[in-house]
Amino acid sequence: MxxxxxxxxxxxxxxxxxxxxxxxxxxxxxxxxxxxxxxxxxxxxxxxxxxxxxxxxxxxxxxxxxxxxxxxxxxxxxxxxxxxxxxxxxxxxxxxxxxxxxxxxxxxxxxxxxxxxxxxxxxxxxxINLTYIEPKNIFNCDGFKYVAIVIGGNNSIFSINLDELKSNIQAIIKLFKEYKIAITTSPRTPKEIEDFIESLDIDYKLIYSKQKLNPIPDFLNCCEYVFITSDSTSMISEAVSFGKANIEIIMLEYKKENKFIKLIKELEKKECLHLFDGNIGVRNKKIELNFxxxxxxxxxxxxx
Missing domain, CATH: 3.40.50 (Rossmann fold)
Incomplete structure (x- = not known):
């Protein structure tokens, strides 16, 4: 145009x-x-x-x-x-x-x-939501095999539980013993969750309250798997429209069916993502917004 x-x-x-x-x-x-x-x-x-x-x-x-x-x-x-x-x-x-x-x-x-x-x-x-992703060079895999985890937070629909999140992160680290691990929090991540992430001995972590940066485009650009909590349609939309990473959704607690769940289920049917249940899938089909x-x-x- x-x-x-x-x-x-x-x-x-x-x-x-x-x-x-x-x-x-x-x-x-x-x-x-x-x-x-x-x-x-x-x-x-x-x-x-x-x-x-x-x-x-x-x-x-x-x-x-x-x-x-x-x-x-x-x-x-x-x-x-x-x-x-x-x-x-x-x-x-x-x-x-x-x-x-x-x-x-x-x-x-x-x-x-x-x-x-x-x-x-x-x-x-x-x-999905309208989104346009461009890598920002905040994070780089530098030729290593990486798995990334993106942590959101509480909103009117979802609530994040520290013990459940700990269990999921430990399961991910166990599944990917040969990979490096990168984690970022986001603006809505509770302090207790950020404190837990900061305590982890992992290869890369970004605590948003201390560094207001967004490495998600870079995660999607070079990581083989990207895990995302279910609370943000914008983060999920970014993940299924850019890069080649397999997308895994970490489901958070919710009270009833809602449009977020509807979005996730539809994208699961399209093989754009997999709901993490202790096992991983191969789900990396992308929505071509340009088309x-x-x-x-x-x-x-x-x-x-």
């Missing part, structure tokens, strides 16, 4: 912004980012229902009026997305299903299958 520029509206949440950026990178679209802040969120749903679009419901930074489309991710951006698109007669792209907002007046919605999007001409269903997104090339490159 040539000579296209996107205005990305951001709610300052990295997980949201990264999906918008990933879309642009996959399609080679230039972009610039403008932060938006809602003043009256509840009114954005009402005004959207009534087809009223005004800049008075949100604040935003200065920006250049030189763009071909508006892209955003997250409920705090969708009303602003439509407002900019309508006022400047540009195309609008929503990453993730914009629940609570009308879907018919977005030009394109990139919705994850686990959100159960309806069938519509402007909705492209994706099996899935090619279908929107023509629509977005056609000017209004």
């Amino acid at each position: 040539e000579n296209l520029t996107a205005l990305i509206l951001s709610d300052k949440r990295a997980g949201h912004l990264n999906q918008s950026i990933a879309f642009c990178k996959h399609l080679n679209i230039d972009y610039f980012i403008v932060n938006v802040t809602l003043k009256y969120k509840f009114l954005t749903y009402i005004f959207d229902f009534l087809n009223i679009y005004t800049f008075k419901l949100f604040s935003f930074e200065n920006f250049k009026n030189d763009f071909d489309m508006v892209i955003s991710t997250g409920s705090n951006t969708y009303y602003a997305n439509k407002t900019f698109a309508k006022k400047y007669n540009k195309k609008s792209v929503a990453c993730m299903l914009p629940k609570g907002f009308k879907t018919t007046n977005f030009d394109l919605i990139l919705a994850q299958l686990h959100d159960n999007p309806k069938k519509a001409n402007n909705i492209l269903k994706l099996p 899935l997104l090619k279908g929107v090339f023509y629509e977005l490159s056609t000017k209004r």
Whole structure:
């Protein structure tokens, strides 16, 4: 895609912004980012229902009026997305299903299958989150055989248990006696888990609270196996869309079936991952997001 520029509206949440950026990178679209802040969120749903679009419901930074489309991710951006698109007669792209907002007046919605999007001409269903991975040279296998473990943390659905995690890590180390072991924690990892990881005598460990770095792209780039806790759809999406590593999921405790579990089970059926049960599988099929997104090339490159 040539000579296209996107205005990305951001709610300052990295997980949201990264999906918008990933879309642009996959399609080679230039972009610039403008932060938006809602003043009256509840009114954005009402005004959207009534087809009223005004800049008075949100604040935003200065920006250049030189763009071909508006892209955003997250409920705090969708009303602003439509407002900019309508006022400047540009195309609008929503990453993730914009629940609570009308879907018919977005030009394109990139919705994850686990959100159960309806069938519509402007909705492209994706099996995983939008993600774009590039190795960062934070970690390097240096020719050695490595197994990596990525540890998340508690959220509203999953809870991480120290004793169970210890048992899983000990089982992994026992299975891979001839391999070097690399482990990273993440922003949500509890301190007691980080203290345990720090106590391990392993070849590489990154404690996120002490080093705010992300070696996951490098793990996926050179490790033979990557184990990931089940709490993050973004980490799992990264793992099944980049590299050649076999992916193993360490299941955490959860109370009931949810969209995270649905995502994991669907990816298991596609042989993109294996649920770690003390044994390992050979599961390294990858989701080609580039291929899935090619279908929107023509629509977005056609000017209004």
